[in-house]
Amino acid sequence: MQQCELVNEVREAVREPGCPRLRASLVADLVRSVTGFHWVGIYQASASAVELLAWSGLPGPAHPRFPLAENLTLEAVRQAKPLVCNDVAGDPRYVAASDKIGSEVIVPVVVEGRVLGTLDVEDCRPGVFTEALVAKLLEVATELVPLYEEQLALD
Numbered sequence: 001m002q003q004c005e006l007v008n009e010v011r012e013a014v015r016e017p018g019c020p021r022l023r024a025s026l027v028a029d030l031v032r033s034v035t036g037f038h039w040v041g042i043y044q045a046s047a048s049a050v051e052l053l054a055w056s057g058l059p060g061p062a063h064p065r066f067p068l069a070e071n072l073t074l075e076a077v078r079q080a081k082p083l084v085c086n087d088v089a090g091d092p093r094y095v096a097a098s099d100k101i102g103s104e105v106i107v108p109v110v111v112e113g114r115v116l117g118t119l120d121v122e123d124c125r126p127g128v129f130t131e132a133l134v135a136k137l138l139e140v141a142t143e144l145v146p147l148y149e150e151q152l153a154l155d
Contacts, residue, residue: 002034003034003035003133003136005034006030006031006034006035006136006140007136007139007140007143009030009034010027010030010031010140010143010144011143013026013027013030014027014143014144014146014147015146020053020147020148020150020151020154021053021054021151022054023147024042024053024054024144024147024151025054025055025056027042027054027140027144027147028040028041028042028054028055028056029056031056031119031121031137031140032056032057033056035121035133037057037121037122037123037128038057038100038101038122038123038124039055039056039057039058039097039098039101039120039121039122039123040055040056040057040119040120040121040122041054041055041061041118041119041120041121041122042054042055042117042118042119042120042144042147043073043117043118043120044116044117044148044151044152045068045077045108045115045116045117045118047068048067048068049065049066049067049068050065050066050068050073050077050117050118051064051065052064052065053117053147053151057122059097059098061097062096062097062098063095063097066095070093071093071094071095072085072091072093072094072095072104072106073095073106073118073120074093075093076106076107076108076118077108077115077118079108080108080110080113080115081108082105082106082107082108082134082137082138083105083106084103084104084105084129084134085103085104085105086102086103086126086127086128086129087102087103087126087127088101088102088103088104088126089102089126097122098122100124101122101123101124102123102124102125102126102127102128103122103123103125103126103127103128103129104120104121104122104123104129105120105121105129105133105134105137106118106119106120107119107120107121107134107137107138107140107141108141109141109142109144109145109148110141111145111148111149116144116145116148116149116152117144117148118141119137119140119141119144121137
C-alpha cells in the first residue's frame with residue numbers, strides 16, 4: 001500500500017463494525033506499516049489529560065495517560081493544529097517515551113473547534129516530518145472522528 005492509499009484504507013477501517021478501540025488499533029497499525037515510522041499512538045483528549053486508545057510499535061506505551069501540562073501534546077491541543085518537533089532532544093516540552101526517538105508529530109483530531117484526541121507519530125530519526133507528510137497525517141486524523149464519537153458514547 002502506498003501513502004496515497006492510506007487515507008482510504010483508514011476510512012474503511014474506521015467504518016468497520018466493532019469496538020472503537022480495536023478499530024483504532026487497526027488504524028495505528030496501518031499508519032505505522034505504510035509510513036514506516038517507529039511508533040503511532042491514538043489518544044483521546046479530556047479537559048485535563050490525554051489517554052491512549054491504541055498504539056502500534058515497540059516499546060509499548062511509556063505514557064498511556066498523562067496530564068495536559070506544559071508539553072508538546074498540550075501545545076498541539078491548545079492550538080488545535082499539528083505540532084511538529086523534528087528534534088525532540090532539543091525541546092524541553094517533549095515527554096520522553098524512549099531515548100531512541102528523534103522526532104515527533106502530534107496531530108489533533110478536531111471537530112467543530114473541539115479537540116477529541118490526537119494522532120501521535122514518532123520516529124527514531126530527527127527531521128523526518130515534512131509538510132507533505134504532516135498534511136497526509138492531518139487527512140488521516142480527520143477520518144478518525146467517528147471512532148472518537150463512538151468511544152465517547154461508550155465512556
